[in-house]
Amino acid sequence: MIERIREEARKAFEEGKIEILIGFGRGTLRATPIFIEKKEDVDKLIWDDTCWINLATYLRRFRGKKTGIVAKGCDARSVVALIAEKQLKREDVYIIGVPCQGMKNEKGEEFLSCRYCEYPTPPVYDVLVGEKREGKKENYPDVSEFESMPPEKRWEFFSEEAKKCIRCYACREACPMCYCEECFVDSLDPRWLEPGLSLSSLQFWHLVRAYHQAGRCSDCGACERACPMDVKILYLTRKLNKEVRELFGFVTGLDPEALPPLGTYSTEDKEEFIL
Amino acid sequence: MRRIKKEAIEKKLKELAKDYRIFAPMNGDVKETGGEFEECFPRLSGKCAFLPPEEEILRYKDGKVEETPEDKPIILFGIRPCDARAISLIELAMRDEKFPDVYFLRKKEKGIIISIACKEPGDTCFCTSFGHGPFSTQGSDALLVEKDDYYLVLGNEKFFKLFGEGEEAREEDKEYFEEAKKRAEEKIEKIPVDNLGEKLLSRIEDPVWEKISRKCLNCGACTFLCPTCYCFDIQDLERSWGVSRRRYWDSCMFSIYTKEASGHNPRPTHRERVRNRIMHKFSYYPYLYGEFGCTGCGRCVVYCPVNFDIREVLKILGGSG
Amino acid sequence: MKNPYLPVIVKVKRAYFESDDRSLKTIDVEKPEGFSFLPGQFCEISIFGRGEAPFGIASAPSEDFLRFTINKAGYVTTAIHWLEEGDEIGIRGPLGNYYPVELFERKNVLIVSGGFAFTTLRSLLLYLLEERERYKNIILIYGARRPDLLLYREELFELEKREDLEIHLTVDTEFPGWTRHVGFVPQVLERVNPPAEDTYLVMCGPPAMIKFTLPVIEKLGFPPERVFTSLERRMKCGIGKCGRCNIGPYYVCRDGPVFSLDKLRTLPREY
Numbered sequence: 039m040i041e042r043i044r045e046e047a048r049k050a051f052e053e054g055k056i057e058i059l060i061g062f063g064r065g066t067l068r069a070t071p072i073f074i075e076k077k078e079d080v081d082k083l084i085w086d087d088t089c090w091i092n093l094a095t096y097l098r099r100f101r102g103k104k105t106g107i108v109a110k111g112c113d114a115r116s117v118v119a120l121i122a123e124k125q126l127k128r129e130d131v132y133i134i135g136v137p138c139q140g141m142k143n144e145k146g147e148e149f150l151s152c153r154y155c156e157y158p159t160p161p162v163y164d165v166l167v168g169e170k171r172e173g174k175k176e177n178y179p180d181v182s183e184f185e186s187m188p189p190e191k192r193w194e195f196f197s198e199e200a201k202k203c204i205r206c207y208a209c210r211e212a213c214p215m216c217y218c219e220e221c222f223v224d225s226l227d228p229r230w231l232e233p234g235l236s237l238s239s240l241q242f243w244h245l246v247r248a249y250h251q252a253g254r255c256s257d258c259g260a261c262e263r264a265c266p267m268d269v270k271i272l273y274l275t276r277k278l279n280k281e282v283r284e285l286f287g288f289v290t291g292l293d294p295e296a297l298p299p300l301g302t303y304s305t306e307d308k309e310e311f312i313l
Numbered sequence: 314m315r316r317i318k319k320e321a322i323e324k325k326l327k328e329l330a331k332d333y334r335i336f337a338p339m340n341g342d343v344k345e346t347g348g349e350f351e352e353c354f355p356r357l358s359g360k361c362a363f364l365p366p367e368e369e370i371l372r373y374k375d376g377k378v379e380e381t382p383e384d385k386p387i388i389l390f391g392i393r394p395c396d397a398r399a400i401s402l403i404e405l406a407m408r409d410e411k412f413p414d415v416y417f418l419r420k421k422e423k424g425i426i427i428s429i430a431c432k433e434p435g436d437t438c439f440c441t442s443f444g445h446g447p448f449s450t451q452g453s454d455a456l457l458v459e460k461d462d463y464y465l466v467l468g469n470e471k472f473f474k475l476f477g478e479g480e481e482a483r484e485e486d487k488e489y490f491e492e493a494k495k496r497a498e499e500k501i502e503k504i505p506v507d508n509l510g511e512k513l514l515s516r517i518e519d520p521v522w523e524k525i526s527r528k529c530l531n532c533g534a535c536t537f538l539c540p541t542c543y544c545f546d547i548q549d550l551e552r553s554w555g556v557s558r559r560r561y562w563d564s565c566m567f568s569i570y571t572k573e574a575s576g577h578n579p580r581p582t583h584r585e586r587v588r589n590r591i592m593h594k595f596s597y598y599p600y601l602y603g604e605f606g607c608t609g610c611g612r613c614v615v616y617c618p619v620n621f622d623i624r625e626v627l628k629i630l631g632g633s634g
Numbered sequence: 635m636k637n638p639y640l641p642v643i644v645k646v647k648r649a650y651f652e653s654d655d656r657s658l659k660t661i662d663v664e665k666p667e668g669f670s671f672l673p674g675q676f677c678e679i680s681i682f683g684r685g686e687a688p689f690g691i692a693s694a695p696s697e698d699f700l701r702f703t704i705n706k707a708g709y710v711t712t713a714i715h716w717l718e719e720g721d722e723i724g725i726r727g728p729l730g731n732y733y734p735v736e737l738f739e740r741k742n743v744l745i746v747s748g749g750f751a752f753t754t755l756r757s758l759l760l761y762l763l764e765e766r767e768r769y770k771n772i773i774l775i776y777g778a779r780r781p782d783l784l785l786y787r788e789e790l791f792e793l794e795k796r797e798d799l800e801i802h803l804t805v806d807t808e809f810p811g812w813t814r815h816v817g818f819v820p821q822v823l824e825r826v827n828p829p830a831e832d833t834y835l836v837m838c839g840p841p842a843m844i845k846f847t848l849p850v851i852e853k854l855g856f857p858p859e860r861v862f863t864s865l866e867r868r869m870k871c872g873i874g875k876c877g878r879c880n881i882g883p884y885y886v887c888r889d890g891p892v893f894s895l896d897k898l899r900t901l902p903r904e905y
Contacts, residue, residue, distance in 0.1 A: 208532035212532070555682075589904070
């Protein structure tokens with residue numbers, strides 16, 4: 039696999055398709071993002087099951103440059119979502135798609151987002167390295183489990199998770215879709231929420247970030263893995279993705295032309311929530 | 314060196330919870346406890362006790378300003394020596410003749426810090442690089458070394474007065490101490506830091522900073538978990554009775570940290586922000602206070618989402634990598 | 635231990651808009667007992683419930699009030715613009731260093747300024763004029779986009795009449811009734827062509843003005859150690875603790891805001 043990634047990367051440099059490539063290299067603890075600017079360096083690229091950062095996060099830094107990205111299914115879907123939101127131009131991004139085998143933590147356990155991944159193979163790419171992999175079709179069993187809890191249990195779970203947060207915003211910064219010039223938490227006027235670690239502020243932060251991701255999140259799970267405090271986040275973002283699918287029949291990051299449902303309007307939109 | 318029964322210290326700690334606020338590692342982080350603690354290298358460091366994530370500094374009530382009253386004194390128990398050292402490093406910045414940081418210093422002056430020697434350092438530890446180590450006593454009122462059901466204790470009067478003196482350590486205890494210390498130190502990677510401050514200063518405009526910093530996401534994980542990072546924000550909260558002015562952990566990694574009302578940002582990208590973090594610890598700190606602003610605890614290495622490894626950065630910039 | 639975080643409550647004695655567009659407001663507040671400072675120092679102003687922000691002191695040390703002129707830009711400055719006579723605010727200060735007035739004795743002093751950065755330079759100018767005989771020639775070159783954006787202009791028009799002081803006021807473009815200079819500050823500086831010899835230069839202005847003035851200063855032959863400027867950075871504590879305003883190992887709030895050009899040249903360009 040890794041040889042094929044390097045080969046495609048080398049080719050892309052030679053053919054002038056890219057000026058810079060975002061990929062994974064060998065880190066000291068696990069795979070780490072690297073930025074390759076000349077073809078001689080493509081041998082620094084690696085691929086293993088610790089490549090869990092969503093590299094699409096870095097793309098906006100290189101706007102206007104022909105940028106290559108080594109992308110697993112979720113990274114590629116974030117790229118598509120960014121293109122749909124006019125943050126990137128399709129022709130500026132060269133996607134070296136890698137069908138993903140699933141990512142694992144330091145204990146060798148597969149991450150939740152990978153366990154239920156529907157799109158291990160990038161739905162959009164310029165070149166695909168390796169055989170396509172089939173996704174799972176389990177329709178958010180983890181979310182259903184959360185939904186089946188009685189409301190007070192759900193609230194308790196939510197509160198316990200939110201309480202762990204120290205507001206370092208690693209989740210936000212690791213997320214390709216959290217690109218706002220000014221995040222709502224940083225706004226002073228209006229001040230949407232208070233600073234500090236009061237439970238209500240933490241709950242507010244986690245809820246609203248999740249809401250802002252509705253129909254934009256590719257289920258990559260980088261936010262949860264970036265969190266130094268082990269706060270669970272995916273049960274919120276995945277719940278919203280499930281809702282978006284049920285209400286609008288929309289899946290993030292499959293079509294660069296398709297606007298996220300909350301960013302558009304259709305007379306066919308369901309309206310039950312109003313009644 | 315003294316030796317005190319573990320259970321005597323544990324019991325005493327619970328008793329002291331009446332008159333002191335006890336902070337200790339619990340469920341993986343340093344937090345306020347009722348005197349319980351667990352033996353671990355905590356994720357949230359000892360700074361939580363003396364520079365909490367959120368702290369009121371004054372109240373504005375009925376047209377008057379009131380200083381936030383002092384709470385009970387603090388006992389910080391069971392942290393590793395690197396965290397104890399870290400607090401003494403923060404103190405260097407807070408102790409200032411003209412503008413003393415009253416809220417940190419009053420806690421520090423009445424507080425007691427008791428560390429437990431680090432017999433099993435981790436793979437990401439590099440504390441010995443800074444001339445200290447897993448058995449360092451700097452910043453601790455007492456250093457405890459676990460031995461069977463005893464702690465061997467190197468402590469000061471402040472500690473013995475509270476916890477009792479136990480008995481004189483035996484010859485074999487001292488041997489055990491030296492051996493454990495040696496074994497622990499040998500496990501730790503030493504990073505060359507000779508003249509690091511000057512080297513960094515001479516490379517401040519070096520293009521290498523762009524390379525080094527590129528993968529940084531500019532989140533605050535490293536700085537919040539860092540035991541020596543002390544930067545804070547101050548904000549006013551409106552309450553029914555008036556205004557509570559509070560300070561909160563802040564991070565030089567955040568872009569809004571330096572962003573001005575006009576929109577101008579003197580540290581606009583990851584390059585300037587990462588550079589400032591590294592320079593502050595390894596060049597400005599030694600320049601201002603004669604010590605590096607890092608204890609080599611390795612938290613920023615372990616918890617960085619993108620595996621930004623400060624050890625590698627120091628090797629590159631210090632010319633050994 | 636004296637607590638440097640505690641503000642003193644003072645009353646606003648006067649509050650009025652400086653500019654026609656109401657972007658600049660001046661407040662004169664009571665001067666607390668024993669408050670003594672030198673030109674260039676600043677205060678943290680508290681609007682309780684909104685927060686604190688730093689502002690240079692525009693009044694002279696001898697005046698019996700403290701003056702601040704505030705450009706409406708953010709959360710705190712907006713609230714300051716709401717202030718009226720009799721309102722109470724908190725102040726902490728004086729903070730920071732000051733223009734090195736000791737060095738100016740028996741020397742020429744050239745003050746170059748643009749826009750609302752003139753505040754602490756009013757303080758400096760009045761301070762120098764109080765003991766006029768201690769200094770040689772004093773020249774002020776001060777410009778703004780429009781006449782109404784020149785701070786304290788009525789006072790400056792009065793000072794223009796003095797024989798022992800040279801004042802050059804300028805606006806960017808022609809305005810009806812404006813009879814003084816027209817053009818940007820660096821151009822006027824070049825036109826006035828003040829001698830660099832035996833002269834200290836103090837310069838405060840917006841980044842664009844500084845950028846284009848620096849080459850002129852160099853051309854005129856001012857050595858960087860005799861050029862002083864006051865820097866602005868986002869601040870919180872104002873006392874070198876909260877961390878954000880450092881440039882190299884120096885905190886703008888504690889070691890600045892006044893820096894000499896030669897010192898700045900040794901530091902990263904983070905301002």
